[in-house]
């Protein structure tokens with residue numbers, strides 16, 4: 001039996017913690033630590049209806065010494081970082097010092113520079129290896145399941161994959177004129193960066209949200225899918241070296257984009273501090289404070305997500321195409337966990353990744369991405385834990 005320490009009590013942690021608690025045949029102890037005590041107490045009480053020991057603590061996850069003390073106190077088998085990408089590096093540092101497995105759902109970021117790359121975490125490989133423990137990076141849906149989908153398709157249906165497209169569509173409607181489905185600061189930073197994709201051995205950049213394709217999607221209809229950069233492109237290109245092209249698309253509605261463009265035009269999405277009434281404030285952080293809390297979207301959101309990976313390549317000399325996808329209903333997610341589908345589709349894979357590590361199905365010492373392991377047990381657990389997937393062998397392709 002294993003002990004998990006979850007850091008964070010936001011939307012994703014709300015799902016991740018309850019899924020760990022539901023998996024009480026693997027996890028006997030769950031420790032939930034975050035910086036706001038009331039939120040910790042709420043999440044602990046949600047998880048206490050399951051037959052495992054659940055405890056709460058407060059911690060500043062940017063303080064390595066405090067994290068080390070917390071880990072030493074409870075001696076978890078794995079630390080699941082479900083806080084923010086700003087906390088990845090201090091939590092990794094604490095895991096190295098205490099020789100504890102580590103997992104996160106998004107790659108590390110720093111506050112004053114919009115940009116995300118795995119390089120800042122891959123450099124920890126030698127230290128994790130020396131400590132004899134694993135850091136498993138990017139185990140949400142995207143990144144996370146999208147990479148597992150790609151590796152599963154490659155393993156079972158292709159000798160070589162040449163073209164890869166990821167389509168992340170959210171058909172959910174929360175009724176607000178403008179709100180983000182997860183942490184607004186992280187979400188808006190990622191969307192307003194230039195789009196970037198991989199082609200013919202090079203990374204190519206285009207202005208943010210300047211290219212889209214309309215794609216017909218099961219259950220949610222045709223959606224405008226905008227080309228964006230997303231971190232799993234970096235690991236997929238590394239671990240599927242024969243790829244000729246890899247792109248990531250996300251759906252946005254006209255209303256959302258109109259609001260975003262105005263906010264951007266007036267400077268509200270900037271990460272550079274400005275002086276306001278004698279003190280520095282970061283416009284994007286202020287915007288986060290006035291936007292609806294993503295956790296509050298749960299009871300209002302109706303509709304489904306539809307996230308897929310399309311592969312094209314060769315098997316036994318024949319050209320092949322394949323699409324694998326999951327659809328998740330926002331209201332179903334909310335009924336089960338009190339959080340909407342975006343949080344659900346992130347928290348479930350995080351629990352699955354932790355399960356595979358603590359049960360020794362995915363092993364290794366060092367820093368790893370999910371592409372480096374056998375995708376089959378992960379795919380089985382997706383079906384078992386609420387994120388069933390479907391396949392198509394004649395998908396519509398994007399030029």
Ligand SMILES: NC(=O)c1ccc[n+]([C@@H]2O[C@H](COP(=O)([O-])OP(=O)(O)OC[C@H]3O[C@@H](n4cnc5c(N)ncnc54)[C@H](OP(=O)(O)O)[C@@H]3O)[C@@H](O)[C@H]2O)c1
Pocket residue numbers: 007008009010011012013033034035036039059060061062082083084085087105106138139140141142143144181182183186294295342345346
């Ligand atoms: N891979 C994917 O598919 C995917 C999809 C969506 C999100 N994500 C990632 O999931 C993570 C969580 O997203 P979310 O929507 O759950 O965010 P959220 O609702 O804003 O929650 C963040 C949590 O982190 C806690 N936190 C922040 N700073 C802290 C600190 N210094 N010390 C301790 N706790 C701290 C917050 O505490 P307070 O409650 O006190 O604010 C909150 O509980 C993010 O990294 C996001 O990028 C991944």
